[in-house]
Amino acid sequence: MKARTVRLWSVVHTWTSLISTIFLLLLCLTGLPLIFHHEIDELLGYAPQPEAHASAARATTQAVADAALAADPGRVLQYISWDKDEPGIVTAFTNSAVDGLPDNTTVRAFDAVSTKLLGPVGVGPMLIVLKLHTDMFAGQPGKLFLGGMGLLFAIAIISGVVLYWPFTRRLRFATIRDRASTRVRWLDWHNLIGVVTVAWALVVGLTGVVNTWAELMLNQWKATELASMVAPYAGKPPPSHLASLDDVVARARQTAPGMEVAFIAFPGTPFTSSHHFAAFMRGDTALTARLLKPVLLDGETGQVADSRALPVYLQALLISQPLHFGDYGGMPLKVIWAALDLLTIVMIGSGLYLWLTRRRKRAPAKSNAFARRAPVPS
């Protein structure tokens, strides 16, 4: 590789890293507790616990809906969801209006058998950490900004891999030159951590970027696929009365045999039209449990209106979520995720240190700058 090419990649690596450094540190630091958010919520008492029951007969969906509305008088239901990892709990989302602001949503857990209110969901300190991680309390612009930082991170990783060759071509793999200066030692650690975690960092970084586009993708789906699904019902007003949720669930199951309801979106919410319920169905394998299939049902009669697989970009979004969260391989994978997150923090910190020390070294004598920038061992 020519010196000029190395210099060019070095500039790309330095500036993409520097611009995104603070935000990447924020993402890594907030991402660390989020890996264990369920355990932390449980420890702090913010995770609702289902009651112990002798009978396993689950309450009807309508009974859960009635309990949710009774717990939040004067408000309306937006969604009811079932977590496959928490079979004893049903979660209900209420708001002042079906299209109310997300920040006004109240999320409560109910016992799946007795419909007893178990407590609020998504509250406590982890909510603050989550908001910092996803949008820095800046809403959609904040999300898109962090997505941009994620893209810079990906460019920094790729340019780092390109630079790995000129920096290490005369070294054995995993060499740490302990007898050299502190800067060289940290350069070796930076290179080693960077190159061994490259695949994980790229996957987590890019799936994070995809997640920041979730709202845009949903809007695109609504404007195209959903619009064509509800086109035959154009001009129909919002339902004057709602169909029985038990009918909605039963018909959705008939339409998607072998699948379970992941969540029901009420008419007028962002996940459906103003006239239809949307039941999002999931399979029972690790992969199909992530790939949801919407079934659209008439809001007044509960009749099935249409059902189609989600478009590729929304399926990509759904698959990208576990790959970003690391929550799909049990506790050992979570611990590995945390270790890789910590290594990324060390890599970012060491990169910053290398840049600062290089600036300090370059200050007294600006000549021969490249030789200092690329300390290729002889």
Next chain:
Amino acid sequence: MHGSPDRTRRWIRVFAAPVLLAAATITGLLAALLWGTVGQYVAWVTVGAPVLVIAWVWVRRGSQKPRHFDRMLRGK
């Protein structure tokens, strides 16, 4: 990769381990998603491999330092 055999050998020496680790990581990330419980076990080993490499380098450095110290004490 159109240089001399020596350059090719050096390229392999530099990139063989990182490429293998990257392939292992990707395999593990997908395995847990596609192969259920067995995939989870695969993921623990393969996604954890980079962490093990770093731990191994760290431990190796730690165990080498006393040996240097011993050699210094022996005047070698």
